[in-house]
Structure formats: C-alpha cells, structure tokens
Ligand SMILES: CCCCCCCCCCCCCC(=O)SCCNC(=O)CCNC(=O)[C@H](O)C(C)(C)COP(=O)(O)OP(=O)(O)OC[C@H]1O[C@@H](n2cnc3c(N)ncnc32)[C@H](O)[C@@H]1OP(=O)(O)O
C-alpha cells in the first residue's frame with residue numbers, strides 16, 4: 270500500500286493496535302468477547318452454568334503480601350468515612366482531570382444497603398501496616414429482566430484502586446473476589462456500567478447536560494460560552510420559572526409506593542433490559558432522601574389518582590484546582606413515568622425543582638424515552654459515554670439506549 274499519507278499510516282497503526290489491544294483479564298471471563306461480535310449462532314442467555322456451592326472457592330483470592338481483605342460495614346461511621354475518603358480522592362475523574370465524583374456518605378449508605386443486601390459484598394483492601402483503605406468494590410442484589418427472563422444479579426459498582434496502586438493488576442483481583450462472594454450467594458450474573466470500553470458493551474449511552482447555573486458551569490470549564498453568545502444572553506437562555514407548572518405535582522410520600530410501583534412496572538415492561546422493581550425496592554430506591562434522591566408524583570386534583578412520576582439522584586463532583594469553586598452540584602435523571610402529563614412538561618418541572626434546590630446542572634442519559642425531551646429542554650450532549658455490561662449473560666446483539674430501562678448509580 271503505497272499510500273504513505275499521515276492518515277493511512279495512522280489508520281494502519283490503529284488497526285494493528287486494535288488487533289493487539291488485548292484484554293488479558295476480560296478474555297478469561299464469561300462475558301461477550303469482541304471476537305464473537307456478530308456471531309448470531311451463539312445462544313442468548315447465561316454463558317456458564319452455575320457451579321455447585323461446594324465447588325465455589327471458599328477462601329478469598331490472594332492479595333500482594335502487604336495487603337489484606339476487609340469487609341466494609343457501612344453502618345459504622347468510621348468505616349463509612351474511610352470509604353468516603355478513598356472515593357473522594359481516588360474515584361472517577363473526567364478525561365481532563367477537572368472533576369472527580371464526590372458521592373456523599375448518605376448516598377453510599379443508600380446505594381449499598383437496599384433490601385436483601387449482603388455486607389460481604391462491600392469489599393475493601395487494607396494496607397497491613399498503615400491500616401489504610403486502598404481499594405474498594407461493591408455489589409448489591411437486584412432483579413433485572415432481560416427480554417422475558419427475570420434474573421437476580423449483582424449490580425457491581427464503586428470499583429476503586431488508590432491512585433498510588435494503579436496499573437498493578439489489582440482490579441482483576443477485586444473483580445474476581447466480588448465474583449466469588451456473589452457466587453457464594455448462588456447468584457451467577459451481574460450488571461455494571463463504566464466509562465471505559467471492555468468486552469463487551471450491551472449498550473453505549475450518551476450523557477446530556479442541562480445547564481441550571483450557566484455562569485458557574487462556564488467559569489469552572491464544564492461548559493463553554495456558545496458562539497455569538499454573551500454571558501447575559503446565556504443566563505437568559507437557561508432561565509426557568511420559579512414554580513412547577515403541573516397541577517398536583519408534589520413530593521412522593523410513603524403512601525404513594527403502591528401506585529408508583531404499578532406505574533413503574535407498567536412503564537419498564539416495554540424495555541429489553543430493565544429493573545424488575547417491587548414495592549420494597551420502590552420504597553428504598555425512590556422515596557425522597559435529602560441530598561440523595563428526590564422523587565415526585567402527579568396526583569390528579571380531581572380523582573386523586575397518581576398519574577405520573579419523576580426522580581433524580583444527587584451526585585456532586587469535586588472541582589479540582591479551581592480558585593473560587595470547590596463543588597459542582599449535579600442532579601442525575603433517575604426513573605420517570607408520564608402517563609397523563611406530557612413527559613416534556615414533567616421533566617421541565619424536574620428542572621424547575623432542581624434549579625430551586627440550587628443544582629448547577631441536570632444530567633440525563635439517552636436511555637428509556639429521554640431522547641424525546643433532551644433537545645427541547647435545552648440539554649446539550651456531553652463528552653462522557655456510559656457503557657452498560659452484563660456478566661455471564663450474552664445478548665445476540667447490543668441494544669439501543671432507548672431499549673434500556675436500567676439506571677445505575
Ligand atoms: C456473577 C457476579 C460477577 C460480579 C463481577 C462483574 C464484573 C464487574 C466489573 C467491574 C465493574 C466496575 C463498575 C465501576 O465501578 S465503573 C468505575 C470504575 N472506577 C474508576 O474509574 C475509578 C478510578 N479508577 C480506578 O480506581 C482504577 O483505574 C480502576 C480500579 C478502575 C482500574 O484499576 P487500574 O487502572 O489500576 O488497572 P489494573 O492494572 O488494576 O487492571 C487493569 C485491568 O482492569 C480492567 N479495568 C479497568 N477499568 C475497569 C472498569 N472500570 N471496569 C472493569 N474492568 C476495568 C482493564 O480493562 C484491565 O483488564 P484487561 O483489559 O487487561 O482485561
């Protein structure tokens with residue numbers, strides 16, 4: 270190939286890297302492999318069958334000599350603080366290292382202690398000498414439906430290795446250990462999301478952001494002033510009313526759990542992969558918790574029927590190295606169901622509430638029916654993609670974000 274143009278050379282290098290791009294750990298795991306993409310002869314469903322519990326490895330995986338496993342009991346303030354501090358200083362950052370997620374302690378206790386949770390799935394690694402927590406990974410049980418198959422899975426999250434211990438192949442050990450502990454509870458599948466591409470995404474979603482405090486977002490570099498836009502024009506563009514517009518829109522209460530569960534189950538049944546919520550799950554995941562999760566219902570003023578529901582969770586980010594700001598207050602769209610109120614109007618009310626509660630930005634993935642309101646409500650596409658994964662469960666082909674009814678924290 271005589272073409273010696275820069276493009277041709279770049280392409281050849283990329284092609285060779287793609288071939289070389291080995292996933293030494295993930296190629297050993299029961300997950301869809303890149304080499305199998307498009308091979309529709311492979312059956313959909315579990316990749317490996319369960320093993321008898323007596324054959325599951327009884328003892329933890331080996332760690333490097335200086336480290337030891339610790340089960341993190343998040344009910345103790347001290348342990349919760351150690352987990353919080355590890356994540357606050359070492360968890361997910363954007364590609365330009367301008368922001369780092371700052372999950373709060375209350376959020377972590379909520380996220381990790383749903384009905385039926387296992388303390389043994391809250392796994393830490395400690396340095397034996399300093400007793401410092403240096404790594405973490407968690408699972409929580411969830412019923413997830415794939416097509417018509419409801420499977421009890423582990424939702425794995427909060428995988429974190431201290432910055433000083435990176436690139437030492439500790440992550441595969443963490444993943445194998447959480448897998449072992451999940452297997453001990455006779456659960457054989459998992460669901461997880463990540464910003465990185467590993468074998469093999471079942472869906473790839475796009476983040477969208479709706480500015481609520483555009484001046485701060487531009488000051489901290491989260492967003493940029495549009496072309497031919499002034500700051501005052503930008504502030505005006507994103508202005509929102511100072512009260513919600515839907516009659517009967519109010520905070521969700523305990524008495525709404527049965528109705529919200531019915532709404533949610535009905536709505537989620539249309540998606541290929543979705544959470545299979547029951548009333549206990551709805552009570553835990555969607556009842557409002559200050560600075561953790563907000564849930565709202567629309568109660569018809571006439572019939573008192575609950576016709577709609579919307580929710581968002583609170584996940585601030587630390588702003589790294591900015592002289593005037595320390596925290597970005599972000600709301601993340603969670604589960605929303607509109608049966609009488611237009612979804613556009615329901616979500617606009619959610620934006621109005623978030624602005625009133627002093628959030629800087631409202632984030633949403635393009636999952637479920639979110640695409641129908643993103644542009645009209647002035648969301649802009651982010652640079653962050655979120656890839657969804659299933660462990661030990663093959664799908665014949667990836668699904669579209671609009672076929673996904675699952676939001677992980
Ligand atoms: C049945 C039950 C099953 C339960 C388990 C289901 C699976 C759960 C899977 C976990 C779901 C987590 C969901 C979330 O929490 S997603 C959020 C992940 N956390 C962060 O991004 C926080 C900041 N980063 C770190 O703490 C480290 O960089 C981590 C810990 C992420 C990697 O540490 P490190 O950078 O020091 O690397 P290494 O040398 O130890 O290891 C390199 C190997 O690790 C593979 N790797 C890298 N990043 C991820 C990732 N996000 N998911 C899965 N695998 C990942 C990588 O491809 C390579 O393998 P291979 O490419 O060579 O094969």
Ligand SMILES: CNCCCN(C)c1ncc(F)c(N2CC(C(=O)NCc3cnc4ccccn34)C2)n1
Nearest residue numbers: 361362363368369370462464476586651653654678
């Ligand atoms: C493992 N659980 C997955 C959910 C964790 N979540 C919420 C998440 N995973 C990957 C992302 F790409 C992402 N994005 C939100 C979008 C965004 O706001 N990007 C700018 C930004 C502000 N703060 C941070 C902190 C870290 C990364 C980007 N940041 C991109 N969100």
